[in-house]
Amino acid sequence: MIFRWSIWGLHKEKSSELLRYSILSFKKQFGKSHRYIIYTDSPHELEDKFNKIAEVLDFRSSDNEYDIDSVTTWRKWCPTARMDITETEFYIDSDVFLLKYPEEVDEFIKNPKLKFGILDEFKGQPWQHGAMQKKGVREAPFVNAGFFVQKAGYDISSDLIKEFEWWKKNIENDEQTHHDEQGALAIALTKYSMSGELYVLPKDNYILIGENENRSIQDLEDITLLHAVYPDHPAFYKFKYFLDKILNE
Numbered sequence: 001m002i003f004r005w006s007i008w009g010l011h012k013e014k015s016s017e018l019l020r021y022s023i024l025s026f027k028k029q030f031g032k033s034h035r036y037i038i039y040t041d042s043p044h045e046l047e048d049k050f051n052k053i054a055e056v057l058d059f060r061s062s063d064n065e066y067d068i069d070s071v072t073t074w075r076k077w078c079p080t081a082r083m084d085i086t087e088t089e090f091y092i093d094s095d096v097f098l099l100k101y102p103e104e105v106d107e108f109i110k111n112p113k114l115k116f117g118i119l120d121e122f123k124g125q126p127w128q129h130g131a132m133q134k135k136g137v138r139e140a141p142f143v144n145a146g147f148f149v150q151k152a153g154y155d156i157s158s159d160l161i162k163e164f165e166w167w168k169k170n171i172e173n174d175e176q177t178h179h180d181e182q183g184a185l186a187i188a189l190t191k192y193s194m195s196g197e198l199y200v201l202p203k204d205n206y207i208l209i210g211e212n213e214n215r216s217i218q219d220l221e222d223i224t225l226l227h228a229v230y231p232d233h234p235a236f237y238k239f240k241y242f243l244d245k246i247l248n249e
Contacts, residue, residue: 001034002089006076008041019094072180081157093146117149120203122213132183145182159188209235
């Protein structure tokens with residue numbers, strides 16, 4: 001299996017601590033026999049910090065379609081949305097942490113009908129699709145792109161590129177938002193959602209916590225995965241002690 005993260009620009013300084021905890025949390029549960037990869041715009045800045053826990057690779061290449069300067073996080077898919085179709089591949093945001101072994105992911109992988117897996121949103125609202133709501137796909141699921149799984153044999157690339165190209169042609173610079181890429185992925189996944197080929201992880205234990213999401217949560221004992229959401233990731237700092245406890249067990 002392949003586990004991949006992306007980090008670029010100022011995020012390399014602001015989110016490197018979160019990224020380290022995220023990688024270590026997945027290695028704790030899945031072990032060292034898989035590939036753990038960080039894609040970045042300047043590998044030399046990260047190699048000393050991360051070379052013992054992950055491969056640090058340059059996402060810049062001549063055919064890299066997603067390397068675009070925008071508030072929208074298209075660069076998370078650099079250099080390509082799919083590395084190896086023969087492997088189950090996990091895309092993980094740097095503020096996503098695995099707290100216990102994800103049995104639901106095992107069940108998803110074993111189910112022959114399912115192709116893709118993703119987090120549920122806290123509460124489905126149009127702004128979570130960003131400017132892509134302009135496309136008017138009412139069936140698009142309200143999903144969270146911080147954790148996305150492509151099962152071996154399946155590839156979201158062509159569907160996502162189609163939405164990326166629509167975004168470039170139809171969304172002006174002053175319309176772009178942080179959530180546009182998530183909206184594009186949701187639209188790309190719509191046909192799989194409607195055909196029962198998309199698995200949305202249960203939101204009660206694959207949980208988003210932030211300034212506006214699940215603020216009342218005081219402990220993580222029953223939680224499998226935590227997305228300590230952007231912009232300030234308060235849940236990471238609140239529950240850092242819990243992550244330290246897991247990693248040191």
